Amino acid sequence: MKAVVIGAGLAGLAALHALTSSGAEAVCFEKAGVPGGRVITARREGFIFDLGAQFFFHSYNTCFQLAKEFGLYDDLTTWECRSGLLNKGRFLPIVPSTNPRDIATNLGETLRFVAKAGIPFQAMRQFLGLLPTLVKRHKDLDLIDFERALDLDNESLADFVLRRGGQAILDYYIHSLAAGLTLAKADDLSAMYGLGLLCSMIKGVLTFRHGLGCISERLGDRYAGCIHYHTPVQRIVIEQGKVKGVEVNGGLVEADAVIPAVTATSLLEMAPGLPESLKRPLQQVTYSACCHVIFALPAPLFPKDWYALLLHGRTGACVSAFCDNSMKSPYYSPQGCAQIGCWTYDRHARELNDRPDAEVRRVLVKEIQRYMPHMPDTPLFTEIYRWREAVCIAPPGMLGGIAHLKRNNYRDVKGLYLAGEYLHMPSVESAAKSGIDAARAALR
């Protein structure tokens, strides 16, 4: 069998690995010059920057399996996500965790947060309205096997929170979590996806000591011989319900199996011949945007051991959170230095994505100084990365449509095997799992 994989993001790399390990002849076309897609790490002057995905959750079994196979498992590390709000110049942190030891250790801090963070009592009370669903449904809210939670797919996270809790908890807590995790507003994603992420997050997060992108780099190195970089696929050629191959540089590369491991929007553009049964659910897939700005700093900005400063919905800020990524591992910043990542989101991100670097830098320095006046006007240097399609945000109804597609229409075009993060609750894990599943289906 000859297979073509389109895209060397985690979905494409995982597909390539599964195909090649089974002895199939496979080639991958990637339009960028490096592997990883949205799992990519940059290194500069002793700093490590995760430009796209930031962390794994503890349920990322496919990613952990890949980490094992590629000698990275021992490099996984976790850190305390001490995050908080700023109230009247005072930093008030909380460690979101379901680990009984963490809860006991941080009890005093949690109580201080509840009493002093400036969150109205009403919001705390409303939070209790959400708890029964989280407790009762946390097992159903599995990022990969999500079908048991499909009843939560038909309304937005915002509508769900308003119905069960209220406006205050939405503005003060859920807004910043949704925006921090998806770079979109709670109105834009389904309750199922929002709650799924929330349940995963409170169990803790992980990265690799030397950057999350290490996994893409290892896979990219192993399969360097099969990946053609700077080679965009123009079209997937489908004739009479069967894949013929792909068009690259104006020529046809014939294949028995094609695995498009790209975003749903790219797939729709490159495969105009898709049947309606595939097109319709793919048209529901949407993405947030992010102008990701990271400042390298000579000294920490946050109090000791802080990871994130969350900005709740009523601040009107263009960022959902500022994060000090030096907390991830000692290798992320040179000793004594820090790095602050700014998560711009929603319309703010789309606007900033069209502005020149100098203006983006100025806007973000000012934004940080609103909350932390000691932010220097001139950081050591700045990394700006513009994501036009950042996180797949699973709007209401999308995952229901995808579940239907996977059950009934996955094989509607012979030789075409979809992969990409949109095939489960969107995440790096979903991308990797979808790539392996697509390869296995092709091999069958």
Ligand SMILES: Cc1cc2nc3c(=O)[nH]c(=O)nc-3n(C[C@H](O)[C@H](O)[C@H](O)COP(=O)(O)OP(=O)(O)OC[C@H]3O[C@@H](n4cnc5c(N)ncnc54)[C@H](O)[C@@H]3O)c2cc1C
């Ligand atoms: C800022 C940011 C933060 C995130 N944080 C997290 C997080 O903390 N945890 C998490 O789980 N997820 C996170 N995500 C989402 C996660 O990165 C993605 O869900 C996942 O990486 C998607 O992988 P993929 O392989 O499906 O797609 P991609 O990574 O987008 O890979 C697709 C590849 O296809 C290539 N391509 C596109 N068109 C063509 C073409 N015509 N021809 C050839 N190649 C093509 C692209 O260049 C790309 O390399 C984040 C994303 C961003 C941007």
